[in-house]
Amino acid sequence: MSLAVTLSRAQEGIAAPQVMVEVHLSGGLPATNIVGLPEAAVREARDRVRVAIQNTAFEYPGRKVTVNLAPAELPKDGGRFDLPIALGILAASGQVPREKLDDCEFLGELALSGSLRSVSGVLPALLRARARGRKVVVPRANAAEAALVSEVEVRVADSLAEVCGWLRGAQDLATPTGVDTEGGIYDGPDLRDVRGQLQARRALEIAAVGGHHLLLVGPPGTGKTMLAERLPGILPPLSESEALETCAVLSVAGQPTDPARWRRRPFRAPHHTASAVALVGGGSLPRPGEISLAHNGVLFLDELPEFSRHVLEVLREPLESGHIVVSRAARQSTFPAQFQLVAAMNPCPCGHAGDTRRRCQCTPEQIQRYRSRISGPLLDRIDLAVEVPSLPLREMDASRGPHDEDSATVRARVLGARRHALMRAGRPNAEINHRELERDCALGQAERRWYEQALEKLGLSARAYHRVLRVARTIADIDGGAGVLEREHLAEALQYRRF
Ligand SMILES: Nc1ncnc2c1ncn2[C@@H]1O[C@H](COP(=O)(O)OP(=O)(O)O)[C@@H](O)[C@H]1O
Ligand SMILES: [Mg+2]
CATH class of the missing domain: 3.40.50.300 (P-loop containing nucleotide triphosphate hydrolases)
Structure with missing residues (x-):
């Protein structure tokens, strides 16, 4: 009897919970059972993994193969576990060494030829693996996404053969490169x-x-x-x-x-x-x-x-x-x-x-x-x-x-005005909480009276009271971030509530 364990990650919302793939070989009639995957997915995974292993010039074990994906209750869709399943089978049958499997996670769907296909949710999986200090191997087709995450050891591979070569120490796997760390240079409509x-x-x-x-x-x-x-x-x-x-x-x-x-x-x-x-x-x-x-x-x-x-x-x-x-x-x-x-x-x-x-x-x-x-x-x-x-x-x-400014000019002004809110509350005015609102949108006595009368005249609800104040705060921030709100800021903010 022999057992091998490989690590992978499922996809649940934008979380990426760990999945352990346990492969167990035993005597008995040759057959493959996969536990923990939905029925249809099992059949497909079983076929892809078997043919991919054979096409990679390895031997598919002629024994009873039991694959368990744990924990059982996670959603386990699609082909993302093909690579860890195949590696588990090869490790359990002594065809690849197990040493590197302990601190490395694997994601990837296999084509029948043994080449690796992209999977979804690589980015959240990498963030979790990073938190655990593990290496990760992903399909090359996911390299661009993988390159976005810094401080994690990621390798990309084209095929099962390459991954096995790497596990045996016979070849290196590439690291993803080519991300533009700026990536924010705006070239959209102006x-x-x-x-x-x-x-x-x-x-x-x-x-x-x-x-x-x-x-x-x-x-x-x-x-x-x-x-x-x-x-x-x-x-x-x-x-x-x-x-x-x-x-x-x-x-x-x-x-x-x-x-x-x-x-x-x-x-x-x-x-x-x-x-x-x-x-x-x-x-x-x-x-x-x-x-x-x-x-x-x-x-x-x-x-x-x-x-x-x-x-x-x-x-x-x-x-x-x-x-x-x-x-x-x-x-x-x-x-x-x-x-x-x-x-x-x-x-x-x-x-x-x-x-x-x-x-x-x-x-x-x-x-x-x-x-x-x-x-x-x-x-x-x-x-x-x-x-x-x-x-x-x-x-x-x-x-x-004369007023048709370009986006860069307006953006510079926006950044300057936003800084006031970020310095006061750490977030833009639309998101400030009640306490910050009371503190940062204080009104003088005359302004308050004027404001309340204006709201009443416009038939605005109590809910509108605070929302208009937030907009007035933003207008004051564009106006230089003066401490208190003035009547002109309130008046302009009210104008946007008329609809
Ligand atoms: N204010 C404007 N300045 C420049 N072009 C305009 C303006 N308004 C409309 N257009 C022209 O008319 C087209 C349709 O404008 P669009 O923004 O789709 O109008 P709306 O969404 O109000 O129906 C634009 O692609 C543009 O060519
Ligand atoms: Mg339109």
Whole structure:
């Protein structure tokens, strides 16, 4: 009887729990049993591993092979365990040495030829392995992702043969290279392309500084989508730890990270026909949805009233908590979902209410019904609403106006203004807690009285009271970060609540 153990990692949400692959060879009729994998996955893994071993010029043991993947209760999908299973079989049958197996983890699906195929969730697995001080071997196809994690010994391989050569000391395995440690140099769409729309540009800048959610309202073709797409370009690049979190989500979604852009904030724009699962995540093997793929970046919902009520409803929880819990058959997965929402909509079904260039065709009831599709609680969480009107043609024609700044200029200003909030509370104003709000948004007596009267006149809720203060704080920060909030900061902040 002989036994070998190899180490690997499963994928659960963006966690990567350890899996021990125990291989046991014994007498009896030749047969292979795999315990701890779902039935269909067992059959496939068994075939791939057997043929890959044979095609790598090793011998598949003609004995009873029992493979146990422990612990049993973890989700164990797909082919990620092929490589550790194959190595366990080869080690148990004395065809490769076991010494290096103790402190090394393996991930990789095998093709019948014995070559290694990429797997999802490599990044979170590497972060966990690093915490345990272990080496990791992954398929070369995952090298770009692997290169993002510093201070862990990663090797990449093309085939089972290479890994076995390495275990025997006969050859070296490459380390992943080629990551651009900056990776944040912004080369996306630029604000310099946007004509006019000064009010919307101002709101976009406030949103960028404070991390506030933003709603753009206007007829078709006025630049709403253009503006939304340009928000990531005026936000600060991701910090290393933020970038790793965001890449970890992409990794478990099976979407490769572009190493040249890994510090860039994500921008996701799901279509309004997207299902709730596509938006917030789910499925039998829970996958992250668009809100998690937008983690630390921007989620753009164009044509907001066209999204189903249910879909908008499920957005509320993550908007508040910054994460989403996806439950499926007694299993729960948590995905991060700290995104900045930008929504766009027409003012009415035909799109031209309030338009100076075209007459609106809608009845007041139609307009009312259209707007009421967006629930109050969702609107409540959007601190900035701004109109993006039709431009006079001469403004569209103008080659470049004096206000058409480029994204780099605006981003520099955003970074400067954000610094005030980061120094006070360590996070942007949209995320400060109640205690920080009381401390940092204090009002003088006259301002408080004026503010309360203004809120009352506008019929705003008690909930709005604090949210408007946060925006006013951001406006004051752009204004130089003066200690107390002044009336003009409050007045401008209130203006973005009129919708
Ligand atoms: N303010 C603007 N400045 C420059 N081009 C604009 C502007 N508004 C609209 N356009 C042009 O019209 C096209 C459609 O704009 P878009 O942002 O998609 O409008 P919306 O989302 O408001 O319907 C853009 O690709 C651009 O060519
Ligand atoms: Mg649009």
